[in-house]
Amino acid sequence: MKKTVLLAFVFTVCVVFSSCNNNNKFQIVKGKVGHLTQKTTIKELETIFKNDSIVKNLSEGSLGSNYFQDDDEYQIYEKGGKHLLTVVPQDQLDTLSTIKSVQIFDERYETQTGITLNSTFSDINLNNEITKIETSLNSATLFIDDLNATIAIDKEQLGLRQFTTQKVSLEQIPDLAKMKSFIVWFN
Template identity: 70%
Template sequence: MKKNVLLVFAISLSLFMSCNGSEKFEIKKGKVGHLTPKTSIKDLKQIFKNDSIVPNLSEGALGDNYFQDDDEYLIYEKGGKHLLTVVPKEQLDSTSTIKSVQIFDDRYKTESGLNLTSTFAEINLHNNINKIESTFSSATLFIDDLNATISIDKEELGLKAFSNQKVTKDQIPDLAKMKSFTIWFN
């Protein structure tokens, strides 16, 4: 009887730990790992206590870096791997909540398996692409069910960079890879 209780406890504990570990890399609408729209910048120290946080501050209206609009908090694993870049809604304010999170580690993924290494075919199969906008160097896919944007380099599309040509879903090859993956918390 005592062995059975210990066995059930051990199984329950391992399930809890594995679920908790997978939650660290889970992406949902309004959630990236343990980050949510209610997370403040000062909470990052506790959430990523075993990782490194590198602040890249814009200096706001007081600074002379006119090309950097937003503060950024780059999150690195202890081994040096770039995990995320977090941008706050308000600059130079540790109590600010999060505006966006850019994903840099392919362990972060959605329930359907969408991650940084996903191809356009995988993106299109499991997500509703609501809009596509062209920039000079990439096509940006808007996915409302995740409140996410995914950029694909125009070279992946067979188009010349620095062209302003409109891009449609039909023009994007199935094997095109994403250039960036950002979740928005607004």
């Protein structure tokens, strides 16, 4: 009898730690996305995502002649091919650099308030303080200081014509508008 109770207890503890570890893998909080933190270096990506694939899209940095080259990007894919994240370093062409930003591509990543890539504007606005909105030609970008994150919503979702610079207010955004991109900033 004692052996059965002990085995049940050990099993329960294992399940709890396993589920906590799995939750942390997809948790988004200010300064942290899954196992990535503000102190994580680009070199550590290989270890953190050892069971996944990393596609490196490196710029020429200050060494190249193309001044319009984008930042370095490290795209993280699960073994099955699902795009999880895109990581951009603070310093280009430097594996000891820390992370500048992480763009979320997988809906399993979730904030403490339940925001995922599939969340609507209503979900975002209800559970987070949107401190600023910037309008570009194609989208409206919401700034959420609690997470140090930006969420872009396509102007098409807002019922506005693209390629206009018309300002957007919170009241203009439909509750069911979906996000175009979700980026967590580490600076």
